Amino acid sequence: NAGVTQTPKFQVLKTGQSMTLQCAQDMNHEYMSWYRQDPGMGLRLIHYSVGAGITDQGEVPNGYNVSRSTTEDFPLRLLSAAPSQTSVYFCASSSPGAGSGYTFGSGTRLTVV
Amino acid sequence: DAKTTQPPSMDCAEGRAANLPCNHSTISGNEYVYWYRQIHSQGPQYIIHGLKNNETNEMASLIITEDRKSSTLILPHATLRDTAVYYCIVGGSNYKLTFGKGTLLTVNP
Numbered sequence: 279n280a281g282v283t284q285t286p287k288f289q290v291l292k293t294g295q296s297m298t299l300q301c302a303q304d305m306n307h308e309y310m311s312w313y314r315q316d317p318g319m320g321l322r323l324i325h326y327s328v329g330a331g332i333t334d335q336g337e338v339p340n341g342y343n344v345s346r347s348t349t350e351d352f353p354l355r356l357l358s359a360a361p362s363q364t365s366v367y368f369c370a371s372s373s374p375g376a377g378s379g380y381t382f383g384s385g386t387r388l389t390v391v
Numbered sequence: 392d393a394k395t396t397q398p399p400s401m402d403c404a405e406g407r408a409a410n411l412p413c414n415h416s417t418i419s420g421n422e423y424v425y426w427y428r429q430i431h432s433q434g435p436q437y438i439i440h441g442l443k444n445n446e447t448n449e450m451a452s453l454i455i456t457e458d459r460k461s462s463t464l465i466l467p468h469a470t471l472r473d474t475a476v477y478y479c480i481v482g483g484s485n486y487k488l489t490f491g492k493g494t495l496l497t498v499n500p
Binding site for chain 2: 282311313318319320321322323326336337366368370379380381382383384385
């Protein structure tokens with residue numbers, strides 16, 4: 279049982295490049311979310327999904343796209359990377375209902391130069 | 392979702408109970424109180440949650456006041472490994488949680 283797996287763990291991009299941050303969970307969780315965390319800050323919600331084929335925007339969605347074609351995977355796409363997107367990105371998943379806490383991945387550290 | 396207020400930092404002696412307060416005076420009737428912690432730069436870890444009643448699990452206890460405007464997370468016997476940022480979050484659903492800056496708990500030997 280791997281939980282929530284994020285790849286890559288580290289990435290350096292040049293401004294304007296695109297890339298996809300991968301997130302996979304093996305717990306059959308319906309809910310998945312992407313957060314970013316900047317130094318000294320709490321986590322901010324980028325996008326979330328309540329099931330396959332259903333996604334919605336969070337607090338800071340600009341510059342990011344998501345899709346949810348399967349229950350297991352929830353990739354985050356940066357279309358044209360900017361230095362302001364330098365951050366640590368966390369993916370999380372949970373089951374419906376308040377009784378389930380989120381399981382977070384170990385994060386992807388992204389630097390845009 | 393209701394906002395929360397937490398002290399930015401707290402200290403605790405190893406082996407003693409750590410009591411972390413959280414104010415959430417605008418909480419609505421269907422909103423839960425969640426607690427997470429983040430150790431160093433790892434992903435946050437779910438600790439406990441509650442609606443009205445006090446809750447206890449293997450990690451901690453959650454005490455919610457009768458008016459639900461504040462709560463306290465209790466780590467009964469803090470260890471050095473409990474040094475982390477603790478987040479108190481209020482929300483009606485568990486897929487759209489809003490994290491604040493949390494409380495940095497430092498457990499001292």
